[in-house]
Amino acid sequence: MAKANLEYYKIFYYVAKEGSISLAAKRVCISQPAVSQAIKQLESVLNCQLFIRVPKGMRLTKEGEVLYQCVREGYELILKGEERLDRMLNLESGEIRIGASDMTLQYYLLPYLEEFHIQYPKIKVTVTNGPTPETLALLKDGQIDFGIVSEPFSLSEDYSVIRVKEIIDIFVAGKRFDYLRNQTMDYEELAGLPVICLENDTSTRRYVDEYLSSHGVVLSPEFELATSDMIVQFAKRSLGIGLVVEDFATELIKQGELFEVKLKTDIPSRHFCVVENQRFAHSTASRKLLALLKESQYNKI
The missing domain is CATH 3.40.190.10 (Periplasmic binding protein-like II)
Known part of the structure; x- marks a missing residue:
């Protein structure tokens, strides 16, 4: 059996659904003779009659009903796909x-x-x-x-x-370390203090470790924690000197709960980045x- 033009099936779908050549022509935006010709072409390719003309329009034959059940399911699935795609493109879903x-x-x-x-x-x-x-x-x-x-x-x-935002790594301390408030420390002095850091599998920890190592300093943390929020809480309770990105400590510094431990040479800034594959x-x-x-x-x- 020869293959029919898919456009014929679209026209067939609307003639069957509307039961009318004229209504189908309006739905597919072509002339009534063009619709009639498409149906004749489809019947010729399929070698069977699909419609019977009746006083009120067009009625499917038994063969036409069998075909319509499958065409309707497929075409309406396409329409549903187009609708979902349109919603995605218009940001109504996704x-x-x-x-x-x-x-x-x-x-x-x-x-x-x-x-x-x-x-x-x-x-x-x-x-x-x-x-x-x-x-x-x-x-x-x-x-x-x-x-x-x-x-x-x-x-x-x-x-x-x-790169979308600059960030700065700082050391912060609570009231028990108030004697450090007016001091400016070098990295070697810092290594002698009880330090609180993130765990090893973080970019923050790796960055600071590599930077200090390049200056001959290796930190031996008193505490290694999973989150920076926990670090500032530990530092607030004076359990050690906390290493965090400045944003995490800003509010507690403003409130006087923490202070920044000043270094003779600040750790170079780094960045948040948007990364795409x-x-x-x-x-x-x-x-x-x-x-x-x-x-x-x-x-x-």
């Missing part, structure tokens, strides 16, 4: 998958998610929380659309990296949120 740490989420991403959700409330946003190495692993496998990570990290040319395409929703984030960029790597 999903965005993001990888971010507590730090990048709290001190960079969250306000943008709030703004995006107000504009596009029907878009589902999934945030997978984890340190930079974990986020980059998810990005490599295409399990997230993009990641918000903190330097340092290394990637191949397959990735796009955009260019091997994978983005959805319309993902591209829209990325455009919002990139408006804040000030230096492309």
